[in-house]
Amino acid sequence: MTLKNIIYSSVFSLLASVTYAQNAGITRADKQYESYAYYDAIATYEKIAERGYKDEKMFQKLGNAYYFNAQLEKAAKWYEALFDLNNEQEAEYYYRYSQSLKSIEDYKKADKMLELFNKKSGNDQRGKLFNNNRDYLAVIKANSGRFTIEDAGINSNYSDYGAAIYDGKLIFASARDTGGVSKKIFRWTNQTFTNLYSSDLNDDGTLSSPERLANTVNSKFHESTPIFTKDGKTMYFTRNNYLDGKLGKDEQRVVLLKLYKSTLIDGKWSNIVALPFNSDNYSVAHPTLSIDEKTLYFASDMPGTFGQSDLYKVAINADGSYATPENLGGKINTEGRETFPFVSSDNQLYFATDGRPGLGGLDVYVTSLKNQNFDDIQNVGSPINSESDDFSFFINNETRKGFFTSNRSGGVGYDDIYKFIEDRPLLCEQSLKGLITDVETNEILDQAKVTLFDEKFGLIEETFSNIDGMYSFNVLCNKKYYVRADKKEYQVAESTIMIPNESGASNLPLALSKRVKQVGVGSDLAKTLEIPIIYFDLDKSFIRKDAAFELEKVLIVMQENPTMKIDIRSHTDSRQTVSYNEALSDRRAKATKAWLIKKGISSNRLTAKGYGESQLVNKCADGVQCSEVEHQANRRSEFIIVSME
Template identity: 90%
Template sequence: MKFTNILYSIVLSFFACAVYAQNGAVSRADKQYDKYAYYDAIATYEKIAERGYKDEDMFQKLGNAYYFNAQLDKAAKWYEALFDMNKDQEPEYYYRYSQSLKAVEDYKKADKMLELFNEKSGNDQRGKLFSNNRDYLAVIKANSGRFTIEDAGINSNYSDYGAAIYDGKLIFASARDTGGVSKKIFRWTNQTFTNLYSSDINEDGTLSSPQRLANAVNSKFHESTPIFTKDGKTMYFTRNNYLDGKIGKDEQRVVLLKLYKSTLTDGKWSNIVALPFNSDNYSVAHPTLSVDEKTLYFASDMPGTFGQSDLYKVAINADGSYATPVNLGAKINTEGRETFPFISSDNQLYYATDGRPGLGGLDVYVTSLKNENFNDIQNVGSPINSESDDFSFLINNETRKGFFTSNRSGGLGYDDIYKFVETKPLLCEQSLKGLITDSESNAIIGNAKVTLFDEKFAVIEETFSNQEGMYSFSVLCANKYYVRADKKEYQVAESSIVIPNESGSSTLPLALSKRIKQVGVGSDLAKTLEIPIIYFDLDKSFIRKDAAFELAKVLIVMQENPTMKIDIRSHTDSRQTKSYNEALSDRRAKATKAWLIKKGIAANRLTAKGYGESQLVNKCADGVQCSETEHQANRRSEFIIVSMN
């Protein structure tokens, strides 16, 4: 008994100490997590979990720690433990779990998590994109197989990413060393901070041994993702909030990212300045330039961002100053991460996002930057995209060669740079052409203003028909467009077209009607005024409201031409008997005359007669099989001018 009590006391004391130690360790790990020291947190959390200690909050943070470090396969393990413990989680955890499941290629379960995410998140763009694109894997498969890829040959055991081409060299970021005796560790990844390196691109496509750029650009913190102007004299790049030996921190004392500009002077990069729209309280990173170099695009989580990071643009003024940054909008940006933009010389915007249904992690997408309608955003497919993070895509539009970064399995380091050759284009493009003519004479109309609209009537582009009356637009396949033509002295004409889903050319002619139309004796005002059938109810002859609208056109012309006299002629199709049709049409002609007299037209200016089926305009006589459209052509009203004096 005594021995038992003593043993029980020892065990109880040991358990109490163990709980105290675990709680203390969790507290320390939480502090490490909150400081973005994710690798330190992972080590602590996993040791606790290995001892059988279970805690919902710990599983969330352990999953997040791997998720935010792009090790999604490991994140999946801890999110699974989280959902096994409690399936009622905040919507974001369903999305993160789904992304992590894709990393282990469990797409069926990943899609199930996305369905639950869409149900719980309400109005989240990521959920809507999934719901509207359930066949996304089939689409990605169709886009795949268009690249050959291989290791770039410059990777280290650390992180290598974010490349740009400058002066025959590949400039990229690497954490391989800091260039000094001591190494400063970035606790988020447990690696050294990244610096910019340069590697010559040889004629055979191989890369020389990387060399670290001068210290004027590289600092003791992160540098990455440079972009260069075409003249080679200006570089924009990303760096931690550090300039002239001074560190900037946000309210939580975290050093965020900023964009910097450097100019080439006497062969050296110098005059480093921070861009004016940076802030200590949000990050701005990963720049790229428009084709004309008048606009800078970048990623940021500044106020107004839809998600974790969005793509923005800012105009570069002629004097070198900058306008206010503009968010690229909800067609591009989601509640997830949009980052690493790149604009090719053919004006295509490539970028990485985890906010769209993809293969897992960050996937590379492409869309036309023309007019920034972003109606055709496409996943570039595998092998560029994988179940892991794939980003920092750049391509030479002439050679169709380029580079991208991935942390996929089989690489040498944490992130690796791969080179590729595109063997088949992705974007299906067409030219939309058309002839602008006069609707009456068929004469060619030059210098007519022609406007292209998308399916929601947003203006895409404006042009003018040439001397031959032709216009032309570049359009995307499988999209609906509206085209509007306008010229002085003509009425506006508009028509729609759906572009086929194959490269080629589509045609949409437009005929313009003159606003001022010449008429004379013998002219039919119904044709001149483009009056359709004057509809009457079945077997009736009173004027309906829709008929009155059309008759008002005749009324106005007669009011403006007080000497004009017209003969109203009403016709029917061949159905019913001849006598019945003649009587019905005569009543309708006289009802039309009475309506005009009631509106103020003198009776001596009007004559009216019904002709029944005696003046058919086609073959549809008694006993002839005809379509409803053919019969309709015979049911018409004519307003023939008999005198203008």
């Protein structure tokens, strides 16, 4: 064999050996990754990457392993390598890369990735929220600077998170090893499993050295996020699927999370039971209680979840049983993670999510639970939120002091607990109230129906004036509302109001006039009762929202006069052909009739007919030049009383 062949053979053998070792390493790392041993997978993948090996799937998994471990800065490095190798990725990678870029405060590039994510994902709520809130950083900046924060003083070199106050103590979860039952290593993070710890909360705000809770609560697996009833006798908490020495696993043999309940008996936490809506096949975690303790809120990825985890609520029945859990819906939940809910004593829901435009990772948000419509969800701003994961927010509304958890740089360990003081509130709260009176006598009118509509004439709420003639609604700041009052033998009164963007109470009195005009057979309700003409859009036969707002007045009169029958007559302008207009007006008349029937008026009290352009109210016939306003006057409905018996 020649020297050249020997050298070639040696090099080939070496390359084959390196390739074999490389492939074996990737196979091993893939198995570690698939079994959620992310810490081990990272170590193996990075050794291979250091040798110059580039692979799209490997970079995806390296980025993911760091991302799922909340090490977003390191995830950004590998997602960058991924996109350098191939910038056409599945939509989710654009989102993860964006979140990771925020960890290094590259918001410009992060927003660019979100734009691409929104295009690729199609109907993803996270993309829509970004697209509709391009100035999110300015909004967050306006909400910032309201807290003074500092290290809580009880953090270890490991993960410390969550906070609940019980009997003058801070109860939290920690992965520190203090020689108790928890010795097992959680390969996801390469730390020991978390247990619950207790630390005395001193008068000066300092915390005593933490002590592990009793082994009746703590196991050799994860425990975290407790919540206590006000009487101190019941605790709900999160634990891996482990009870009475039995470990439960899902179909992939993964141990998930469940919620448990424990009762205080003779000073000891005992009688630990799993809640009935747990499952071996999905996680349920991080409980919090409503103010009246009749509702339990929690996070889960159970069937019906919008994303990776959603917020849910479940009613606690009087006998201690539980109703069926309900998803809080699409106004709260996204395709990302919604988790760590907390209900404050002023009925605000705080939660963490990475599904909304934020500073990076999980951010803390707040919304009101008073109406549970979740129309005003606010990022609490920095310094609570950072470019990293921020979560597990807890506040005492009397002292405005509290705790939250973050894995931001500069901390002691993996996750750290911080304490804070809130210097000023975020949410603007307003009430709308007013007095209902007789316009001529100033007599107070009780039992007048008062209806609240939004700026698009959508019905929000109905109430009645009390014995003092007063009505009241909870409303949102910086919003426009329509308010209507009606009472039998009085004409409907209505007005609009713009609620200021500051907390307080707004006042809108309404004075009603007695109905002096008598209605009878042949009367047109629209004219007799000064009800504005019901208009339709050009070539359309659906009831517009503003038209529905006016139709309510016809409805009220028919409700007050249960024997009244009316003939609905619909008219068009002269544009289009005669036959087209006759058909269109007939559809409009029938649409108006159907609307009233839907609102409870019997069909035998209504007739409806279209007259097309045969009864114009002005000169705008065929071939006559008219303005849009003049043409619109002909697109109308009349309500002719045909019987009062």
